[in-house]
Amino acid sequence: MDTERSFVHLARLALEGRPDDIAALVRQTLRRLQTSRTDLEPAIEAVMKLAATGSPLRRLVPKPVPVDSETRLELIRSENNVVIQREPTWSAPVAAALQRVVKEAVQEKALRAAGVSPTRSMLFVGPPGVGKTLAARWLARETGRPLLVLDLASVMNSFLGKTGANLRMVIDHAKREPSVLLLDEFDALAKRRDDATEVGELKRLVTVLIQELDSWPDYGLLICATNHPELLDPAVWRRFDSVIEFPKPTTAEISALIGSRLSISANRSSVAGLVSLSMSGSSYSDVDRLVTRARRNAVVDGRDVESTLLELAAEHVSTAPTEHRIALALKLIEFGFSQRHAADLTRVARDTLRKRAAKAKRVN
Numbered sequence: 001m002d003t004e005r006s007f008v009h010l011a012r013l014a015l016e017g018r019p020d021d022i023a024a025l026v027r028q029t030l031r032r033l034q035t036s037r038t039d040l041e042p043a044i045e046a047v048m049k050l051a052a053t054g055s056p057l058r059r060l061v062p063k064p065v066p067v068d069s070e071t072r073l074e075l076i077r078s079e080n081n082v083v084i085q086r087e088p089t090w091s092a093p094v095a096a097a098l099q100r101v102v103k104e105a106v107q108e109k110a111l112r113a114a115g116v117s118p119t120r121s122m123l124f125v126g127p128p129g130v131g132k133t134l135a136a137r138w139l140a141r142e143t144g145r146p147l148l149v150l151d152l153a154s155v156m157n158s159f160l161g162k163t164g165a166n167l168r169m170v171i172d173h174a175k176r177e178p179s180v181l182l183l184d185e186f187d188a189l190a191k192r193r194d195d196a197t198e199v200g201e202l203k204r205l206v207t208v209l210i211q212e213l214d215s216w217p218d219y220g221l222l223i224c225a226t227n228h229p230e231l232l233d234p235a236v237w238r239r240f241d242s243v244i245e246f247p248k249p250t251t252a253e254i255s256a257l258i259g260s261r262l263s264i265s266a267n268r269s270s271v272a273g274l275v276s277l278s279m280s281g282s283s284y285s286d287v288d289r290l291v292t293r294a295r296r297n298a299v300v301d302g303r304d305v306e307s308t309l310l311e312l313a314a315e316h317v318s319t320a321p322t323e324h325r326i327a328l329a330l331k332l333i334e335f336g337f338s339q340r341h342a343a344d345l346t347r348v349a350r351d352t353l354r355k356r357a358a359k360a361k362r363v364n
Contacts, residue, residue: 075155123242130249185226186225254280
């Protein structure tokens with residue numbers, strides 16, 4: 001075997017930035033080497049596997065972002081070093097499921113040695129604002145992979161025949177290296193094929209997606225997210241390695257989130273619990289927005305954040321149970337609000353507040 005000639009050829013391909021050709025030459029050269037150097041067989045097999053999947057050589061060459069041929073709009077948004085401003089909060093089952101994916105990535109070699117691969121595809125299901133997109137960003141950060149997000153508006157070309165081609169371009173681009181690819185609003189792409197209102201091209205798009213899910217490489221992570229799982233084609237569900245349901249937070253989880261976002265004084269620690277009752281049924285993002293508004297208003301108005309938070313929470317109690325609204329109104333009065341103001345904010349009759357306040361004094 002002419003080792004020197006192969007080396008020169010390899011150097012030329014590397015300098016020309018041709019990673020696919022490099023991988024092909026490596027495989028060809030190693031196959032010839034296997035017959036003469038049996039002592040190197042384990043090492044050769046390891047390199048052959050690397051050349052056949054996600055070779056690090058691919059990272060050496062800048063990869064142009066795929067664009068729609070008609071509009072020239074980019075089909076994905078990419079983020080190489082994911083930064084998250086605040087650590088996310090999820091329910092315990094969701095957090096445990098996400099942590100397991102990270103553990104699998106850390107123990108990838110051990111998994112492969114046992115003949116299995118890490119999780120490669122996931123479906124996130126849940127209402128808006130419960131942390132599905134944030135979970136994809138968190139997984140990209142924790143596994144040290146770039147995050148690629150499908151731009152649905154660009155992919156869904158007005159010429160329906162282009163949508164499938166655009167989707168294949170995005171997926172082929174994501175396959176070039178280990179990455180986290182997020183397909184948000186997945187129900188727009190993978191609708192049930194028995195839906196009589198959909199045209200044939202969109203139904204063929206589901207077939208494309210199923211093929212790509214089946215062939216997705218195990219060195220990447222494909223995440224699909226939907227707010228409307230009932231719209232998904234039944235054949236899509238069983239293609240995912242893992243399905244995670246993201247519920248809305250419980251009142252206890254809302255209280256914990258508020259406490260973690262604010263430094264509430266010990267003698268007013270009940271504020272977080274009370275506000276969580278008024279925010280029952282809200283999403284994590286709803287609670288986050290409320291806390292951010294409270295902090296902003298407290299600074300601008302020169303007030304304490306607890307009073308401001310209670311006042312804003314009162315805007316959310318119109319549909320809350322009567323006892324929750326009464327409890328919030330009494331807490332507002334305790335914080336210095338007039339009975340009239342507290343009654344107006346919580347939609348509780350002033351007579352009711354007077355009676356409850358008098359009863360509380362007698363008890364104390």
